[in-house]
Amino acid sequence: MSVLAVGTLALDYIETPWDKTDEILGGSATYISLAARLLTEPVGMVAVAGRDFPEAHKQLLISKGVDLSGLQVLSDQDTFAWGGRYHDNVNVRDTLFTHLNALAEFDPVVPDAYRNSKVVCLGNLSPDIQATSLNQLNARGFIACDTMNYWIANTPEALRDVLAQIDCLLINDEEAYQMTGEHNLILSARKILTLGPRILIIKKGEHGAMLFIEEQIFTVPGFPLDKVRDPTGAGDSFLGAFAGSLACEPNIGLDALKRAVIYGSSVASFCVEAHGPFQLVNTLPAAVEERTRLFRELTEWPVSHERRGA
């Protein structure tokens, strides 16, 4: 695979100030793989679903070019289900319910054809499951890993073991603060970079993202949007597009990482424009390129930044 997404499949129920969904396709593996497919191929997933996972969701993923040979379907379980409600300020949400269901039994098996993937995304899962997946890889590709507050608080040792094996951690600002006890992004980043990953991406939602590698920093603002409908999956979409961009690069140096952060931001900005993964599904690669060109324009400094009369 060019990109392998290890993550969750979910049936999501989402309420926003504007509307609410039926049970829709969700989960980190969904967002990561759909986002990666906008930039590269082939893309596969290792994930688990239950007996109630609709065939239509599978067909949708397949139709978008996602390889499902790493998908396990447990016949005696339902699919992981999550419900959330966003506030008027869509940066704030309440979890309405979390039913682990099949996810509680997830014992990932990486198919032979996936074991030499160029970029592996470990979506937000228990560090034990992430480690089990890592152990099945042959040649080491580039390992990008997500996590969340629950694992930082409850399984810190298992998480440390994973951090020691990855190339790049991608988390949000609150998670970086929680992991380090700092309330400053640079100080947090310095601490995290001592824990194993060579590279750290801190995602700041609408405020953009920061890349840290050794002593170097690259910072991008968020792509300005006049319509934000549902932030679900934005971070996973960032991860998937980041991975998809890196998978195209012959060498993963600073410029390649910058490009990956830019594509991550760009693709995540599509994700939030509609409910669930549907804007990712409906976006064409050419639209990603067009938005990324516009993103460049919106952030581009004058040729000389020194004021003229100085």
Added chain:
Amino acid sequence: MSVLAVGTLALDYIETPWDKTDEILGGSATYISLAARLLTEPVGMVAVAGRDFPEAHKQLLISKGVDLSGLQVLSDQDTFAWGGRYHDNVNVRDTLFTHLNALAEFDPVVPDAYRNSKVVCLGNLSPDIQATSLNQLNARGFIACDTMNYWIANTPEALRDVLAQIDCLLINDEEAYQMTGEHNLILSARKILTLGPRILIIKKGEHGAMLFIEEQIFTVPGFPLDKVRDPTGAGDSFLGAFAGSLACEPNIGLDALKRAVIYGSSVASFCVEAHGPFQLVNTLPAAVEERTRLFRELTEWPVSHERRGA
């Protein structure tokens, strides 16, 4: 004047999680003029102080090249005084006290020598005082204006009259939301640009700033800092440096405005590194240029943003 700052002089008392100050020099006119002086000269202020305003504060401003011929000292009043306490998250603060004192009597008089200033900054003051200042200007320079939640809520009509007369409004994101009832920066900006100003800057604190002019947007992240000691005056410093940069430009077009936003961000990043205006006082123009070059590096996209293998 190259830049005229109309604003407050204050005696500030500031508590942070780390320490607290004695009564220190503060006020929007202080920060605006010190920041502007890092980029241009001459810079003057129209402001009011009371009988207790220390001679040492006046001498400090004069020593940094700020012209005080527009300063009124009321012999029967004390100086405007403000106290604030910042939380562990320094983006959150409580006001401990506000004593208007001399500010309640402020009837600004713009000296003749100031009436043709190239860039005029209307610092955060009542819209009536801002309007009284505007009415005393001869040739119209570039008018940049700040305001705050209190005036938006309590004197909306007077504020509208001021907005109709200015070139550029600079406010923070919460103020933009409050002014428009929107909770999206682009939608807020579109509404504000119908109210008079041709140009809008939305300041987002550590998250950077956005420039809106007609249909064009320029967005910069915040300059990443590993030490934030006291955010007091950051917005005023942004305004002062923005004005100082513009005052050097032969033409105020998009690139000149971008440069002004960049210098505003850069100088504001110095301000927050120490209590009150002391980091502005201790910063040399060459350090501003150096930080601005570094800021460029931290935000610079690769020559080609398109992923290599695409």
